[in-house]
Amino acid sequence: MDDKNRTSRNKYKILHDEEFIKWRLFRTKESEEQWNNFSAENPSLQRSIEEAITQFNSLRINRRVLSEDEKQEMYTSILRKIQKIRKRKIRKIITSSAAILLLFIASALYVWNNKNSGEFNLGDNETIIGQTLPDEEIQLISGKNIIPINQEAHIGLTQDSKALITDSTDNKREITLASQEINQLIVPFGKRTDITLSDGTHIWLNSGTQLDFPTVFTGKTREIYVYGEIFIDVAHNSKIPFIVRSKEIEIEVYGTSFNVSAYNDDNKKTVVLIDGKITIKTEGNDKIDLFPNEKIDIEEHKLLKEKVDVSEYISWTKGVLEFEQTPMSEILKKIGRYYNVRFDGSPDIALNEKSCSGKLFLSNNLDSVLTSVSVLSSTIYKRENNKIHIIKK
Amino acid sequence: MTDIEFNWQQFLEYGDEKSFSVIYNCYVDNMYSYGISMGFQEEACKDAIQDVFYKIYFLRGKLQHIKNGPSYIFRSYKHRLLDLAQKEHSEDTSLSTNYQETPFLTEVSILDNLIDNEEAELLKKKVQILLDNLTSHQREAVYLRYMMELEYEDIANILNISQESVRKLIYRSLEKLREFASNDNMPTLLWIAFAFSFHL
Numbered sequence: 384m385d386d387k388n389r390t391s392r393n394k395y396k397i398l399h400d401e402e403f404i405k406w407r408l409f410r411t412k413e414s415e416e417q418w419n420n421f422s423a424e425n426p427s428l429q430r431s432i433e434e435a436i437t438q439f440n441s442l443r444i445n446r447r448v449l450s451e452d453e454k455q456e457m458y459t460s461i462l463r464k465i466q467k468i469r470k471r472k473i474r475k476i477i478t479s480s481a482a483i484l485l486l487f488i489a490s491a492l493y494v495w496n497n498k499n500s501g502e503f504n505l506g507d508n509e510t511i512i513g514q515t516l517p518d519e520e521i522q523l524i525s526g527k528n529i530i531p532i533n534q535e536a537h538i539g540l541t542q543d544s545k546a547l548i549t550d551s552t553d554n555k556r557e558i559t560l561a562s563q564e565i566n567q568l569i570v571p572f573g574k575r576t577d578i579t580l581s582d583g584t585h586i587w588l589n590s591g592t593q594l595d596f597p598t599v600f601t602g603k604t605r606e607i608y609v610y611g612e613i614f615i616d617v618a619h620n621s622k623i624p625f626i627v628r629s630k631e632i633e634i635e636v637y638g639t640s641f642n643v644s645a646y647n648d649d650n651k652k653t654v655v656l657i658d659g660k661i662t663i664k665t666e667g668n669d670k671i672d673l674f675p676n677e678k679i680d681i682e683e684h685k686l687l688k689e690k691v692d693v694s695e696y697i698s699w700t701k702g703v704l705e706f707e708q709t710p711m712s713e714i715l716k717k718i719g720r721y722y723n724v725r726f727d728g729s730p731d732i733a734l735n736e737k738s739c740s741g742k743l744f745l746s747n748n749l750d751s752v753l754t755s756v757s758v759l760s761s762t763i764y765k766r767e768n769n770k771i772h773i774i775k776k
Numbered sequence: 777m778t779d780i781e782f783n784w785q786q787f788l789e790y791g792d793e794k795s796f797s798v799i800y801n802c803y804v805d806n807m808y809s810y811g812i813s814m815g816f817q818e819e820a821c822k823d824a825i826q827d828v829f830y831k832i833y834f835l836r837g838k839l840q841h842i843k844n845g846p847s848y849i850f851r852s853y854k855h856r857l858l859d860l861a862q863k864e865h866s867e868d869t870s871l872s873t874n875y876q877e878t879p880f881l882t883e884v885s886i887l888d889n890l891i892d893n894e895e896a897e898l899l900k901k902k903v904q905i906l907l908d909n910l911t912s913h914q915r916e917a918v919y920l921r922y923m924m925e926l927e928y929e930d931i932a933n934i935l936n937i938s939q940e941s942v943r944k945l946i947y948r949s950l951e952k953l954r955e956f957a958s959n960d961n962m963p964t965l966l967w968i969a970f971a972f973s974f975h976l
Contacts, residue, residue: 395895404903405953408922409946438895441887442903444923447809449822454804457826458797464830 393431398438407439513719513726513771519571525598526561538568538578544598560598568594570611573723575699580607583618584625587700590720614700634661652681655696704743711737711760715773718756722749724771734762734775784845791836799845800829806924807853813919815878816857820864824856831856847930850920854934879912882919906953914949917942 397403406414422432449457521532523546532538535551544562549555560566570576570588577587581599588594592611606626617625627634634654654661655678671686673679678691695705704717712735715726739759745752750766757764757773765772780802783795804825811821828849832839842848884904886896907915913935920931928946932939 398891398895399898399902401902401906401953404899404906405950408903408906408918409950410921411946411950438891439899441890441896442899443885443887444882444903444907444919445809445813446885446887447812448805449808453822454801457804457822458800461800461826461829461833464826465833468830468834 390431390434393428394434394438397428397431397435403435404439407436513715513724513773514769519574519723521571521574521576522567522569523558524567524569525558526564528558528561530558532568532576534574534576536576538576540579540581540598542581542599562598565595565597565608568596570594571723572720575721577700580605580618582620582623585616585618587614589613589699590723614697654679654681655691655693657693657697698742699745702745704745705741706743707740708738709740711735711739711773714739714743714756718743718752721745722752724749726771734773737762780845788836788840788842791833796829796833799849803846803849807850810850810853810919810924811857813880813882814854814857814916815881816861820857820860824853824860827856828853844930846924846926847933850924850926850930851934880916880919882907882915909953910949914945914952917945918949921946 402414403418406418418432422429521534521536523530523532523538525546530548532548533550537549539547539549540560541547544560546558546560547555548558568576568578568588570590570592572591575587575589577585578594578596579585580596582605584605586594586607589612592609592613594613595608597606600623604624604626605620606628608628610629615627624635629652654673656673656675658675661673671679671688673688676690676693678689678696680687692707695707698705699717699721704714704721706714712726715735718724719726737760739756741759743752743755743759750764753764753766753771753773756762761776763772763774763776765774780799783792783798786792787795787799807825807828808821811824812818816824831852832849839848882904884900884907886900891899907918910918917931917935920926920934921928926934928942929939932942935942937945
């Protein structure tokens with residue numbers, strides 16, 4: 384019998400041997416040693432053993448394979464998920480490294496004064512009456528161009544004077560901005576939007592807010608102008624301070640600090656600090672430091688500082704309103720801004736004093752939101768066209 | 777250092793995406809088959825695989841101490857599958873069967889033309905009979921050892937038992953197989969006889 388034949392016959396015996404099979408399947412330390420020894424002691428069998436091992440290795444248990452397409456598809460979806468979360472993380476990193484500030488300026492735009500309440504029905508003592516107002520569009524004004532922006536669209540500025548507008552269906556539109564001009568973003572009541580400036584600073588604009596900003600930041604400071612309510616996450620750059628100006632207010636950001644240098648005592652201004660440190664300077668050159676989770680109200684030369692739960696103040700950026708023992712009048716004011724509804728704000732109505740606590744999801748449907756409010760406050764909600772009635776039970 | 781060890785380290789240290797994709801491509805089929813073997817649905821397996829990979833991507837910073845990538849991946853994967861099943865289970869109260877009771881089944885196949893058909897069939901049958909005589913737990917251990925080439929330490933991790941228990945599990949199954957082989961008249965060469973015959 385020639386060598387080849389013998390090797391092949393021995394291989395057959397080995398391959399079908401119970402102990403060999405167990406060795407290959409279990410690969411225990413002991414079996415490994417035994418077979419190594421056996422192989423060393425029987426040099427003539429080495430080739431047969433090797434062949435048997437090679438052949439045995441083609442054995443599979445529960446073999447299931449995915450197609451290349453399926454694998455690729457899954458991998459792409461993993462990466463997509465990672466991208467999404469990474470974006471959120473980057474925002475978080477900015478949050479922790481630079482200062483975040485909620486600037487709430489109750490300017491004339493915001494005051495729901497009672498002076499012109501004569502125009503509306505006061506109703507009886509038991510009913511609050513509101514009125515929905517006509518819809519307006521968000522506008523981005525750059526040079527002579529007026530660009531209408533959809534609700535829920537995000538605007539991102541690039542360093543080369545372009546604005547990338549992404550709407551809720553992920554449609555992208557690119558607009559070249561006037562490079563030397565100051566642009567305006569005007570958000571009417573009932574609408575909200577957010578924008579990333581050319582330096583990466585992210586700003587959420589609440590209803591009834593106007594923001595003036597340059598196409599690209601040049602010079603020694605980064606400056607923006609605001610009326611209304613914004614939530615701003617300032618991109619860290621210690622060399623170029625960030626300045627938020629408003630009608631009578633100025634907040635200067637050096638790295639992690641803010642300075643409010645001017646304000647007008649006609650308006651109540653509220654600043655809430657989420658992260659970092661800011662210094663607020665009053666007209667009379669008083670300096671006040673604000674630390675995270677602190678709020679300051681500035682009204683008629685009076686400064687009132689207090690610790691607050693910041694979530695209540697920034698929840699609107701996530702489409703939620705949070706209330707904690709908040710009077711009805713305040714809740715309706717916020718809802719009014721959000722949905723562009725005008726509520727009669729007579730302080731004489733006892734119902735206005737009723738307070739409630741809870742979370743309100745600001746859906747697209749005003750009716751469902753006001754129904755939730757009526758449940759929270761044990762009132763009855765009725766709507767006829769643009770007229771809203773909130774009635775005491 | 778094996779290729780996978782290198783890539784795992786590279787990924788942990790630098791978040792290298794190339795290494796990440798190497799690891800993915802190396803384990804995706806194995807993970808899929810393992811999930812199916814445990815009795816999970818195809819879609820559940822695919823979901824769990826994706827969940828595991830994006831989880832390790834984000835936990836990278838916290839995984840620095842984990843030297844053994846495959847062990848961690850398979851363990852996370854199994855946990856994820858069980859979690860998903862639990863969730864489904866609690867949602868659908870009409871399901872009375874417990875997912876944990878699904879036995880670990882094994883099906884043997886032989887690849888390519890390295891062995892001639894007849895021989896392959898015989899080997900297949902032998903291995904199948906051996907595996908069928910093990911308990912579900914033992915089959916899972918053997919599967920992880922043979923198919924995934926995991927060490928007993930890793931298997932212990934995945935099965936959530938001590939290393940000593942895995943050894944016992946394996947030795948008990950070896951004993952069981954010996955017993956089975958001697959009781960049954962399966963054509964077999966016992967170790968001694970086998971060694972002897974070649975000494976001649």
